[in-house]
Amino acid sequence: MEAVVAVLLGLPMTLLVAAAAFAIGLVSGIPLLLGLRSRHRAVRVIVRFVIDLIRAVPPIVWLFVLFFGVSFGALRFNALAAAIIGLGVISAAYLAEIYRGGFATLPAGQTEAARALGLGRRSTFVRVLAPQAVRTALPSIATFLLALVKDSSIASTIGVTDMVFAANTFVRQNPMTAGLTPFFVAAAVYVVISIPLAIVARRLDARLRRSA
Amino acid sequence: MPQLITEANELATAGVTISHLSKSFGTNLVLDDISMTVAAGSVTALIGPSGSGKSTLLRCVNLLEQPDRGTVTVGTTTIEAGTRVSDRSLLALRRQVGMVFQSFNLFPHMTVLRNVAYPQEKILGRSRAEAEERALTLLERVGLRDKAQQHPGRCSGGQQQRIAIVRALALNPRAMLFDEPTSALDPEVGVEVLAVMRELAESGMTMIVVTHEMQFARDVSDHLVVMADGRIIEEGDPRAIMAAPTEERTRRFLSAVLER
Amino acid sequence: MDLSMYLPRLLDGLGVSLQLTALSIVFGYAIGLVFALGVSSVHRGLRWPALVVVEIGRGIPALVVLYIVYYGLPAVGVLFSNFWSAAAGLTFTVAAYSSEMIRAGIQSVPRGQGEAAAALGLSRLPTFARVILPQGLRSSIPALMGLAIQSFQGTSLAYSISVNELMSQAYQVSSLTFAYLTVYAITGLIYAAIAVPATWVSVWVEHRLARGHS
Numbered sequence: 146m147e148a149v150v151a152v153l154l155g156l157p158m159t160l161l162v163a164a165a166a167f168a169i170g171l172v173s174g175i176p177l178l179l180g181l182r183s184r185h186r187a188v189r190v191i192v193r194f195v196i197d198l199i200r201a202v203p204p205i206v207w208l209f210v211l212f213f214g215v216s217f218g219a220l221r222f223n224a225l226a227a228a229i230i231g232l233g234v235i236s237a238a239y240l241a242e243i244y245r246g247g248f249a250t251l252p253a254g255q256t257e258a259a260r261a262l263g264l265g266r267r268s269t270f271v272r273v274l275a276p277q278a279v280r281t282a283l284p285s286i287a288t289f290l291l292a293l294v295k296d297s298s299i300a301s302t303i304g305v306t307d308m309v310f311a312a313n314t315f316v317r318q319n320p321m322t323a324g325l326t327p328f329f330v331a332a333a334v335y336v337v338i339s340i341p342l343a344i345v346a347r348r349l350d351a352r353l354r355r356s357a
Numbered sequence: 358m359p360q361l362i363t364e365a366n367e368l369a370t371a372g373v374t375i376s377h378l379s380k381s382f383g384t385n386l387v388l389d390d391i392s393m394t395v396a397a398g399s400v401t402a403l404i405g406p407s408g409s410g411k412s413t414l415l416r417c418v419n420l421l422e423q424p425d426r427g428t429v430t431v432g433t434t435t436i437e438a439g440t441r442v443s444d445r446s447l448l449a450l451r452r453q454v455g456m457v458f459q460s461f462n463l464f465p466h467m468t469v470l471r472n473v474a475y476p477q478e479k480i481l482g483r484s485r486a487e488a489e490e491r492a493l494t495l496l497e498r499v500g501l502r503d504k505a506q507q508h509p510g511r512c513s514g515g516q517q518q519r520i521a522i523v524r525a526l527a528l529n530p531r532a533m534l535f536d537e538p539t540s541a542l543d544p545e546v547g548v549e550v551l552a553v554m555r556e557l558a559e560s561g562m563t564m565i566v567v568t569h570e571m572q573f574a575r576d577v578s579d580h581l582v583v584m585a586d587g588r589i590i591e592e593g594d595p596r597a598i599m600a601a602p603t604e605e606r607t608r609r610f611l612s613a614v615l616e617r
Numbered sequence: 618m619d620l621s622m623y624l625p626r627l628l629d630g631l632g633v634s635l636q637l638t639a640l641s642i643v644f645g646y647a648i649g650l651v652f653a654l655g656v657s658s659v660h661r662g663l664r665w666p667a668l669v670v671v672e673i674g675r676g677i678p679a680l681v682v683l684y685i686v687y688y689g690l691p692a693v694g695v696l697f698s699n700f701w702s703a704a705a706g707l708t709f710t711v712a713a714y715s716s717e718m719i720r721a722g723i724q725s726v727p728r729g730q731g732e733a734a735a736a737l738g739l740s741r742l743p744t745f746a747r748v749i750l751p752q753g754l755r756s757s758i759p760a761l762m763g764l765a766i767q768s769f770q771g772t773s774l775a776y777s778i779s780v781n782e783l784m785s786q787a788y789q790v791s792s793l794t795f796a797y798l799t800v801y802a803i804t805g806l807i808y809a810a811i812a813v814p815a816t817w818v819s820v821w822v823e824h825r826l827a828r829g830h831s
Contacts, residue, residue, distance in 0.1 A: 214798030
């Protein structure tokens with residue numbers, strides 16, 4: 146049906162926004178995590194404040210700030226850039242928290258043993274603590290990705306041509322005949338996308354529980 | 358009996374000297390002006406009731422705890438409390454002293470072989486081949502070579518502790534610290550670990566062992582130190598003290614422990 | 618600065634946002650509890666429908682739910698006002714998410730509790746209602762508090778269906794004044810001014826709960 150095609154045309158954009166924001170978040174979350182674990186109290190406090198601020202403001206507001214509010218002289222972000230950067234920054238904040246959680250559950254004995262052996266701070270962090278922390282954090286990271294795919298729909302409010310935008314456009318162009326269909330199609334696609342991710346998340350979680 | 362330390366070109370083991378060590382946790386004085394000498398190649402057993410400060414004292418030797426006052430000397434390296442210890446000095450000290458923990462603390466995400474080999478590669482600069490060969494040799498000597506490719510989680514507590522000992526030994530420490538190595542193990546299993554420690558002692562390693570295993574303390578150690586309330590209340594020959602303790606506190610502790 | 622003229626408008630919007638939040642939490646948690654019980658039920662006839670509804674509710678973006686309620690329902694003859702469409706949509710989403718949290722809380726109650734109750738001779742219903750459920754709900758409180766804060770942020774999506782909450786007001790004010798950055802920045806700060814203290818409160822509550830319990 147027309148509605149199905151119209152909505153599916155927005156799918157690549159949905160996936161692009163989610164994937165790009167996720168990639169930005171995965172990488173940018175690392176310096177934030179290091180800041181949270183810094184030896185200097187001032188750094189820890191500032192990073193904590195930044196993360197809390199980013200997470201406290203709704204995503205749609207961030208997107209609007211970046212799209213409407215930010216300009217470099219005559220240049221502005223286009224909708225796609227604003228959406229990816231905005232969601233990317235938000236992802237970095239959430240992922241940094243998830244990373245932190247992974248480290249928080251590590252037994253203190255691991256750090257002690259590594260230090261007692263004479264391993265330096267960097268080796269201890271990179272070769273002993275981080276691999277274990279990542280393993281613990283994987284289920285939460287998978288769950289977060291699921292949420293991010295859904296949140297990418299917010300990009301439609303600033304004009305990114307994703308599935309929700311496509312559904313809206315279709316409804317406006319066919320007010321009499323469209324009905325609920327375009328949105329049901331979009332909803333169905335979101336659910337279908339989330340199924341494999343949810344299965345992966347559950348498996349990771351089960352594997353984590355078993356090895357504990 | 359095969360020796361656990363046989364390489365002729367290894368450094369001689371070092372003595373440990375603790376001088377006027379004090380430490381408080383908040384308002385709680387845990388170590389009260391402790392002084393103790395452990396001769397190179399000798400085994401000192403540290404016993405006493407819980408809360409006496411034995412573990413804290415042990416952990417001050419490799420600076421997992423920072424003492425408030427006093428000095429710690431391992432071989433020719435001396436660290437003074439209160440002065441800011443550089444990371445380099447800290448690492449240098451820790452690389453001379455091996456430690457075995459009550460909860461083993463093997464790295465769960467590495468195989469047994471990697472657990473023993475990686476620290477050698479990183480700290481001694483050995484090549485991977487060298488490190489793994491040494492690891493396998495040591496694992497063989499404690500009878501655990503067949504566990505090399507498994508992860509620690511698949512090994513029993515006694516096996517994990519023996520692997521932990523090997524992991525520390527592979528770095529050629531000049532002294533070894535044991536923090537209640539068998540307390541988390543069933544008695545039958547603890548025996549395997551104590552046997553390895555005994556062998557190590559006979560090879561001439563300097564050892565300081567915090568333990569509740571009185572038989573080990575009496576039969577294997579050269580020097581017994583009894584602690585209570587943050588102080589050394591009695592020290593000397595293990596057999597002599599256990600047969601006839603001079604202090605009342607020691608007497609009470611020993612009778613309670615030996616009764617079990 | 619003439620922006621101060623518009624601050625009252627923004628605060629009016631905030632009031633609407635808070636109303637939406639309150640409604641979605643109160644009704645959402647209640648319905649979520651029902652869903653959680655359904656999902657945990659032994660009767661397949663209850664379990665499967667509940668599971669499907671919850672997974673759909675968690676799988677669909679909140680924005681899409683809002684559009685479906687707003688655009689879609691008039692097509693089938695159900696006419697809600699903007700505000701009530703938003704309230705209904707947000708309630709549904711909150712119900713789906715809270716049901717998972719409550720279910721997890723119930724599952725986390727140690728088996729020994731049920732066994733002890735059975736050993737005492739308590740039958741199934743009072744065991745569940747008086748022993749398991751209260752402890753399960755208590756465990757879910759931290760997650761539910763986090764959800765409440767997220768639901769407050771979620772009200773910003775009601776902008777897309779023309780509800781006069783904070784985000785809509787911000788859009789209108791910025792269109793009037795062209796002071797886009799300032800207006801949206803202030804809006805963000807207003808959200809943060811509520812969300813950040815709320816997070817502190819929830820962390821404090823979480824600590825208090827943990828202390829009295831282990």
